[in-house]
Amino acid sequence: MDYEKQKDEVTALESIYNKEEFSYNEKNNQFDCTFNIFVNLPTTYYLTYKDLRHEADSTQKVQISYLPPLTLHVILPEDYPSISAPVFTLCSSWLRLSALAKLCKKLDLLWENSKQEILFTWVEFLQNETLKFLKIKEYLDMDYIYTSYKKTLEKIQILQANKETGECHKQHNSEVSKESTATKKNNSIDKRAILECPIGRNPIQVLVNYNEQRKQIEFKKNFYTCNICFTDKSGEHCTQFLPCAHTFCKDCIRGYFEVRIKEGNVQNICCPEEKCKFEATPGQIKDLVSSELFSKYDSILLSATLDTMTDIVYCPRRHCQYPVTRDLNDQMAKCPVCQYAFCVRCKMVYHGVEPCKISSAEKQRLVNEYQSASNEKKAEMEQRYGKKQLQTLIENTMSENWINDNSHNCPHCKSAIEIASSLKKTIDIFVIFIL
Numbered sequence: 001m002d003y004e005k006q007k008d009e010v011t012a013l014e015s016i017y018n019k020e021e022f023s024y025n026e027k028n029n030q031f032d033c034t035f036n037i038f039v040n041l042p043t044t045y046y047l048t049y050k051d052l053r054h055e056a057d058s059t060q061k062v063q064i065s066y067l068p069p070l071t072l073h074v075i076l077p078e079d080y081p082s083i084s085a086p087v088f089t090l091c092s093s094w095l096r097l098s099a100l101a102k103l104c105k106k107l108d109l110l111w112e113n114s115k116q117e118i119l120f121t122w123v124e125f126l127q128n129e130t131l132k133f134l135k136i137k138e139y140l141d142m143d144y145i146y147t148s149y150k151k152t153l154e155k156i157q158i159l160q161a162n163k164e165t166g167e168c169h170k171q172h173n174s175e176v177s178k179e180s181t182a183t184k185k186n187n188s189i190d191k192r193a194i195l196e197c198p199i200g201r202n203p204i205q206v207l208v209n210y211n212e213q214r215k216q217i218e219f220k221k222n223f224y225t226c227n228i229c230f231t232d233k234s235g236e237h238c239t240q241f242l243p244c245a246h247t248f249c250k251d252c253i254r255g256y257f258e259v260r261i262k263e264g265n266v267q268n269i270c271c272p273e274e275k276c277k278f279e280a281t282p283g284q285i286k287d288l289v290s291s292e293l294f295s296k297y298d299s300i301l302l303s304a305t306l307d308t309m310t311d312i313v314y315c316p317r318r319h320c321q322y323p324v325t326r327d328l329n330d331q332m333a334k335c336p337v338c339q340y341a342f343c344v345r346c347k348m349v350y351h352g353v354e355p356c357k358i359s360s361a362e363k364q365r366l367v368n369e370y371q372s373a374s375n376e377k378k379a380e381m382e383q384r385y386g387k388k389q390l391q392t393l394i395e396n397t398m399s400e401n402w403i404n405d406n407s408h409n410c411p412h413c414k415s416a417i418e419i420a421s422s423l424k425k426t427i428d429i430f431v432i433f434i435l
Contacts, residue, residue: 006031006076009117016120021069031076033119036069037126042137047094049142049204051150059143064207066214067140068093070126071196074119085111086118091194094207096144099134100193106133145203152199227273228252239288241271244278253280254288261289261297267304315340316347355386366390367397 010031013022017035024033041064050059071091077084088107090100103126110125111118131137197203220235226249233249240247253272257280260269269280282301286294306312306323315322315335326333332350334341342349346356370381370390382390 002079002082003029005081005117009081009119013119013123017123030078033074033076035072035074035119035123037072037123038069039067039126039130040128041065041067041131045139047140047142047204047207049146052143052147053150060204061139062204062208064140064211066211066218067207068210070095070130072122072126081116081118089192089194091196093196093203094140094142094145095134095195097189097193097195100195101190102134103130104190104192142204142207145197149197149201149203156200224249226252228256239284241273241276241278241280241284244271244273244276246271246273246276246278248272250288257285257289257297258293261293261300264300266297266300313344316342355389364397367394370394 010024010026010033013033014024016022021036021038022033024031026032043065044063045065046061046063048059048061050057073089073091075087077087080086085108088104090104090107092100095103106125107122110121114121125133198206219238219240222235223232224235224238224247225232226238227246228248229252231249235247237251238247238249239253256272257269260266269285270276271278271280282298285297289297306314311325311328312323313326313333315324315338317335317338317340320335320338320340322335322337324333324335326344331344332341333344340349343351343356348357351357366381370378371394373381
């Protein structure tokens with residue numbers, strides 16, 4: 001009779017919960033069940049932590065949406081549910097042993113008040129009432145667990161630093177075991193309560209990592225409307241921009257990324273939602289575009305970033321173009337690839353204290369720039385090109401401009417001659433020719 005009731009209960013539970021939440025094994029007509037119970041959290045839930053040994057430290061706060069599941073392992077006795085209660089253990093990586101012990105006693109009380117098939121009632125209580133029952137409905141205090149982790153970590157570091165022998169390690173492990181046993185005895189902790197916190201791993205980071213992983217799993221389960229093509233698609237075929245949480249289908253965003261990369265416009269690739277300023281992450285782009293396009297994106301973005309760095313200059317050799325780090329107070333840079341030493345101003349072979357040579361194409365531009373420059377800019381240009389060279393350039397350029405505006409070439413020697421309009425005669429500037 002009890003076996004049939006157990007079988008019916010397990011079958012019902014199998015239809016209610018998915019494989020991630022419930023699994024069982026039957027051997028010799030005995031059911032061994034495991035529940036992964038995902039506790040429902042408020043939307044504004046968070047955890048706090050600090051090292052209790054340092055009272056002056058401020059309490060850290062981390063927003064979370066998901067916590068690792070409580071694991072309820074149950075073995076059904078032969079005389080359950082008519083006489084005996086299920087034999088169980090309750091495991092958690094984020095509740096203290098004292099809190100787990102309270103939950104175990106509550107499960108016992110629920111059984112005493114029912115004396116019938118109880119597994120569904122237990123699971124529903126743990127899933128929906130745990131936070132309220134333990135008075136942690138607003139936030140989770142991780143101070144004690146975090147402090148224990150820091151103490152253990154410091155002990156491990158001391159042992160490694162001292163390079164103790166294996167016997168010392170055994171002695172240390174024995175002491176830790178004794179301390180743990182003594183603590184359990186003093187506090188009368190229920191043996192069914194099990195804290196699953198890996199030694200040496202930061203419990204806060206474990207919870208943060210799980211929260212991010214769970215967000216991705218839950219995201220893929222839901223359906224979303226793409227605001228570009230206005231079609232409904234599952235999260236598995238969508239991508240989400242963060243922290244704005246705007247969601248679009250992968251096909252639309254892939255096309256958006258590809259156009260931006262092909263145009264070379266890879267900086268500030270923002271969420272396509274109107275007026276949204278949050279940007280796509282490199283990882284998000286890599287997941288959607290081809291490896292060739294991502295390499296192009298990465299290369300263009302790197303070049304654009306290097307261009308903003310004042311201590312980076314590119315090797316001027318066309319076949320090289322390697323980014324070279326330079327001292328801001330030095331006018332020479334040397335390419336580590338082709339060993340070319342060059343002036344960072346004119347990009348020609350390094351010429352020491354000699355001013356940079358000015359090409360004919362640059363002359364007029366430099367004259368205009370120098371004449372309209374501020375005193376600081378003029379001093380900078382004089383340091384680069386030499387004050388005497390700039391003054392000579394200005395004088396020659398002004399002479400050339402005046403000659404071009406006020407003369408014509410002599411038809412015989414091609415020399416520039418001035419036309420005196422008032423006298424209606426021509427005067428050769430360099431030699432007077434008698435026509």
